[in-house]
Amino acid sequence: MTDEVMARAVSGPGSSTSRRGPLLYSDVIRERWRRPRFRGDLPGASAVAEDVNPLCGDRVRLMLALADDRVAGARFVGDSCAICTASADVVAELVVGRSRVEALTVDAADVLAVLQADIRPTRMRCVTLPLSVLAAALKGKR
Numbered sequence: 001m002t003d004e005v006m007a008r009a010v011s012g013p014g015s016s017t018s019r020r021g022p023l024l025y026s027d028v029i030r031e032r033w034r035r036p037r038f039r040g041d042l043p044g045a046s047a048v049a050e051d052v053n054p055l056c057g058d059r060v061r062l063m064l065a066l067a068d069d070r071v072a073g074a075r076f077v078g079d080s081c082a083i084c085t086a087s088a089d090v091v092a093e094l095v096v097g098r099s100r101v102e103a104l105t106v107d108a109a110d111v112l113a114v115l116q117a118d119i120r121p122t123r124m125r126c127v128t129l130p131l132s133v134l135a136a137a138l139k140g141k142r
Contacts, residue, residue: 025082026117033082038092042075049136050078053129058084062092062133071095071103076130083119083126090114091130100138106131 025033045063052059058080065073074092078085090111095103108127112119119127 026115028114028116029082029086032086032089032115036076036085036089038075038089039077039085040075041077042073045073045075047137047140049133049140051129051133051136053084053125055125056081058126058129060084060088060130060133062088062130062137064095064137066100070099071097080129081126083115083117083123084129086115087111087127088130088133091134095134104135104138106134 042063042065044065046066047064048061050059050061058078060076060078060080062074062076064071074096076088076092078088080088091106094106094110094114098106108124108131111127111131115127
């Protein structure tokens with residue numbers, strides 16, 4: 001999807017929003033959606049969780065490698081919108097190297113700061129789905 005198509009999808013048909021107009025998708029979101037740094041399977045993951053947003057169908061599976069109660073590695077897979085994909089990528093990046101307790105403190109404000117975007121309240125679940133998956137993975141270590 002091109003930036004212009006993404007802008008139209010956000011602003012709706014007949015909108016005057018141009019490529020240079022306000023976009024829901026920041027440069028960071030577009031980059032993390034196109035080329036996520038932490039997408040893919042994590043063989044030997046010691047903590048895994050998956051969840052779906054039933055309202056839109058976003059699905060995220062987060063895999064963590066835990067060593068000495070620290071997150072040694074993190075990867076995600078899923079089928080989700082640009083915001084959710086970018087958020088999952090950022091969450092994976094933010095938790096690597098942190099202790100389990102520190103990783104659980106990562107919140108939406110931390111993710112939004114990296115995404116550099118103002119997300120509408122109706123789209124905040126796209127940001128928070130990877131965070132709830134992270135919490136489930138860390139609390140349900142297998």
